[in-house]
Amino acid sequence: MTDEEVVRIMHAHFEGLFPRGCPTCGRYFANLRDYILDTELIGDTISYDVELCDWEPEEPLGAAAFANCPCGTTMVLTTRGIPVAQLHGVLRWVRDETGRRGVGHTELIGAVRDEVRRRALGSGEKLGIVPLPAGGPAPAAAAPEA
Numbered sequence: 001m002t003d004e005e006v007v008r009i010m011h012a013h014f015e016g017l018f019p020r021g022c023p024t025c026g027r028y029f030a031n032l033r034d035y036i037l038d039t040e041l042i043g044d045t046i047s048y049d050v051e052l053c054d055w056e057p058e059e060p061l062g063a064a065a066f067a068n069c070p071c072g073t074t075m076v077l078t079t080r081g082i083p084v085a086q087l088h089g090v091l092r093w094v095r096d097e098t099g100r101r102g103v104g105h106t107e108l109i110g111a112v113r114d115e116v117r118r119r120a121l122g123s124g125e126k127l128g129i130v131p132l133p134a135g136g137p138a139p140a141a142a143a144p145e146a
């Protein structure tokens, strides 16, 4: 799976969670863009399968991203509903690419989230989003001179 495939799966999934409303104040979020602009992101996106280093779970626990509604209620978007086969592909991508790029799981997952947010917003808004860590060949283990 490529970066692009992972981002597309996540973007399509999270867009599909809207419209939705805040369960406390009833504020209406018509789409992912409204949600990003009107809520405050809380902490890192957590993948529970990644935390457990379970790369091919039969029943994925999924991932969760938390944000606060202006009324103070914490809302959560999860990966529930993404087909298991696709989640397995994403998990393998996280496992392989963190090793290949030398970045942590949280950093890589955060970069995917940032890219999804950037796409949801389209051009215009700037949220200080960081790009996906560059892929590249892993540094070759140089044979030590004997």
Ligand SMILES: [Zn+2]
Residues within 6 Å of the ligand: 022, 023, 024, 025, 026, 027, 069, 070, 071, 072, 073
């Ligand atoms: Zn609210």
